[in-house]
Amino acid sequence: MTSQRIKSPEAERPSDDEIVIREGSRNDFPDIIALDAGIAGISRPEFWHEFQEHRAATNTLIILVARRSGKIVGYAMGEVRAWPVRGPACGWIYAIGVEKENRQRRAASALMTELIERFRAQGVGTIRTMIDVDDHLLMSFLRSLGMTAGPFVELEMSIAQ
Amino acid sequence: MKLQQATRYAIWAVIELASRPTDQVRAQELAQIYRISQNHLVRVLQTLTRANIVSSVRGPGGGFTFCGNAKRLTLFDIISLFETGWPGEVSNGRPPGSALGAELSRVLNEVDRITSATLRSVTVQTIINNAERASRMRDLTERLPKAS
Numbered sequence: 001m002t003s004q005r006i007k008s009p010e011a012e013r014p015s016d017d018e019i020v021i022r023e024g025s026r027n028d029f030p031d032i033i034a035l036d037a038g039i040a041g042i043s044r045p046e047f048w049h050e051f052q053e054h055r056a057a058t059n060t061l062i063i064l065v066a067r068r069s070g071k072i073v074g075y076a077m078g079e080v081r082a083w084p085v086r087g088p089a090c091g092w093i094y095a096i097g098v099e100k101e102n103r104q105r106r107a108a109s110a111l112m113t114e115l116i117e118r119f120r121a122q123g124v125g126t127i128r129t130m131i132d133v134d135d136h137l138l139m140s141f142l143r144s145l146g147m148t149a150g151p152f153v154e155l156e157m158s159i160a161q
Numbered sequence: 162m163k164l165q166q167a168t169r170y171a172i173w174a175v176i177e178l179a180s181r182p183t184d185q186v187r188a189q190e191l192a193q194i195y196r197i198s199q200n201h202l203v204r205v206l207q208t209l210t211r212a213n214i215v216s217s218v219r220g221p222g223g224g225f226t227f228c229g230n231a232k233r234l235t236l237f238d239i240i241s242l243f244e245t246g247w248p249g250e251v252s253n254g255r256p257p258g259s260a261l262g263a264e265l266s267r268v269l270n271e272v273d274r275i276t277s278a279t280l281r282s283v284t285v286q287t288i289i290n291n292a293e294r295a296s297r298m299r300d301l302t303e304r305l306p307k308a309s
Contacts, residue, residue, distance in 0.1 A: 133274060139282035140235070146294055149279070 017069060019107045021114045024063035024075065026052070031072040032065065039097040051077065051094070062118050066098065066107040074098035076111035080122045084152060091119030093129035096138075112145060130154060162276055168243040170197055170205045175239055178215055178227035179285045180292075185224035205243075212242055231289065237280035247273075 024032065029052055037043040055061040066074030076096040082089040093115065098107045119127060128150055131138050164172075173195050178186055188206060192199035206225055209215045214229040240247075 133278045136278060136281040139278060140284060140287070143282050144232075144284065144287045144290065146291055148291075 019073070019102075019105055019110055020067045021064055021110050022067060024065040024077075028063075028065050028072060028075075032063075032075045035072060035075060035099055036095070036097055038099065062115060064111055064114055064118075066102075066111055068102055068105070068107070073102035074107040074111055076108075076115050078115050078119065078127075080119060080124050088126075089124055090126040090128050091116070091122075091124045093127060108141060109145070164240065165243060166201065167205050167208075168240055170195070170202050171209060171239050171243055172236065173197075174202065174206060174225070175209065175214060175227065175229075175234070176285060176288055178225060179229070179231045179234075180289045182227055182231075185218055185222065185226055187224040191225070208242055209239075214239070229285070231286040232284055234285045235281050236283050236285075236288075237277065240280060 029048060033043075033045050033048045036048065051061060051063075055063065061077065061079050064076045065072045066076075074097060077094045079092050079094065080089050081092050083092075093112075096108060096111060096115075098111075116127060127147070129142065129147070131142070133139075174191055177191060177194060178184075188199055188203050191206075192202050206215060206217070210217050210225075214227070214234065215225045216228040217223070217225050
């Protein structure tokens with residue numbers, strides 16, 4: 001298991017103040033679910049439980065957590081998938097989030113760096129994600145890393161009767 | 162998306178100045194870099210100065226300097242200074258109560274929503290970083306031995 005230590009930009013903070021990136025374990029899910037609810041403003045445990053089951057069944061899902069002083073303050077989740085069918089497999093980022101109080105500490109950048117390294121190790125050359133068109137903050141962050149619009153557009157239609 | 166000339170000049174000027182944050186750049190130099198009218202550019206720079214995006218120093222050795230926050234300033238912020246009524250006026254001209262007009266309006270709003278999201282999420286710093294990244298990649302590619 002690899003881990004990445006990110007020192008806070010302010011000089012000489014105590015070491016327990018550092019952001020540490022580690023592999024997320026099964027035991028981390030309750031904290032991740034609670035953190036996600038705080039960030040998204042909506043509780044969606046079924047979303048996470050589905051991924052928990054998927055990870056147990058396939059072992060392909062990458063779940064990373066960012067810890068500060070032992071507490072989980074961020075998470076990232078992704079997987080290498082040959083989807084959409086056109087083109088080679090790519091690294092899909094399913095979720096990334098950092099607690100509001102712990103932003104500006106490069107936790108999200110560190111999570112992305114580690115996730116990208118994991119994807120590279122599996123031989124993929126492209127990463128992709130799908131985000132809310134009105135989430136300008138997240139979009140701005142991902143663009144700041146160099147991500148741009150890809151060749152696919154999400155379309156949807158209500159089929160409710 | 163069609164932008165007015167002043168808007169395009171403003172974007173170029175801001176990005177150029179932000180990429181050289183310690184330089185005082187004269188309007189004449191900026192106009193030469195982008196091959197644009199200096200008189201028109203000066204008016205644009207005055208608007209940017211009033212918006213506290215650039216600052217100016219008069220006299221010999223003077224010029225314009227970027228004084229905004231490149232990590233926060235988005236293309237949308239710059240465009241909003243020069244383009245009025247955008248986005249949000251796409252439904253003008255449709256016949257009231259027309260289903261076809263409403264559908265056309267929905268499609269145009271869809272375009273505007275995506276455009277707006279893109280412009281709101283691209284900061285001046287992102288443009289500078291991406292340009293530098295692309296330049297580094299180009300240099301790297303050129304240094305690689307060519308396959309015979």
